[in-house]
Amino acid sequence: MSAPVDAVVIGRNEGARLIACLASLQGQVQRIIYVDSGSTDGSAAAARQAGADVVALDMGQPFTAARARNAGLARTRAPFVQFVDGDCVVQPGWIAAAQGHLEADVDLAVVCGRRRETAPEASVYNRLCDIEWDTPIGSARACGGDAMMRRAAIVAVGGYTEDLIAGEEPDLCLRLRAAGWGIWRLDAEMTRHDANITRISEWWRRTRRAGYAYAEGAARHGAPPERHWVAELRRALIWGLGLPVLILLAALIWWPAVVLLLIYPAQVIRLARRGGDWGWATFTVLGKFAEAGGALRYYIRRARRSRAQLIEYK
Structure with missing residues (x-):
């Protein structure tokens, strides 16, 4: 049995x-x-x-x-x-x-x-x-x-x-x-x-929660051999924080540098051609900003040594 x-x-x-x-x-x-x-x-x-x-x-x-x-x-x-x-x-x-x-x-x-x-x-x-x-x-x-x-x-x-x-x-x-x-x-x-x-606000909070999880998971288990969520965290921080800040700083020095923002629609096109779904590609790129925000929330909480607060999307 x-x-x-x-x-x-x-x-x-x-x-x-x-x-x-x-x-x-x-x-x-x-x-x-x-x-x-x-x-x-x-x-x-x-x-x-x-x-x-x-x-x-x-x-x-x-x-x-x-x-x-x-x-x-x-x-x-x-x-x-x-x-x-x-x-x-x-x-x-x-x-x-x-x-x-x-x-x-x-x-x-x-x-x-x-x-x-x-x-x-x-x-x-x-x-x-x-x-x-x-x-x-x-x-x-x-x-x-x-x-x-x-x-x-x-x-x-x-x-x-x-x-x-x-x-x-x-x-x-x-x-x-x-x-x-x-x-x-x-x-x-x-x-x-x-x-x-x-609503997009619900999706945004859910995606931000994923970014928080990436940061915490990498902090706990990011060392070799697991490298747990290290790649996901890196992509979120590069696309959702690092590149926007660098482009903004470059534009403050030389305003035509704003053209570098075209890297985002170019990334959408690249992902859509690879995956065949424009909606998925668009929100995958947009989601990197929410994920970066969630990762920052984790780092701020850890620096303050405060208790984690649940991130609910509904």
Whole structure:
């Protein structure tokens, strides 16, 4: 018989999306643990009614998704744990496929699949998320928030790093790989995610959070051999900060130097020709400014030795 699976769902004020998430897990897992992070929309009560074991985080302590995942993990007992964000719906057949793969390969700690956006056509920002989720099949360096994991392996490396406000999954996967475990991306439908990003301000905050994660990840694990997020951070700082400052300084000395700003549309053209998507290319270049801002936020916070504040985009 197959080993049982517990599910850990985290969320805050997800409303109908949470109900759909919990319903998609019914009958597929042994137990559902829902970790609520200060919801005011009745999510905790709705989850109890749906049969979930509800954990209410103490919001007197700084909240992070990593802290919520660890709180759920502490309630699990099954050898495999399916982590799911509360705005996602698990696809039919995924639990059995992931469970079977973990049972067949005892060297794997994590199995993930294809996360898709529910409505990529609703906004360019949703479509960008859908592109982001389309990662290569096979051996992987990291997973996202939705993944099935071998409980013993996660516990052995200390679980998620709770003070990370973003990038907690790559951080966990890095430590798992260092301990000799593998991460695998299956060619299978895993979850449907509802980003529901309709405004550029929401996309900007989400991208700025990524820049913060790049800076913190590089600070923690940027040394060889991992060089964790060093390349991503370098690109953000060069394109989003270094080049604009240099061009501005050059223009103050000799105003025709502003023509150097054409390097940005040229980069958009280069990326679009390579990737075949003008929207993705445009926002990839624009996003470097947001990422640089997020990295600066991390460096300022570290210099001041202040507590990290969550960067929410919705």
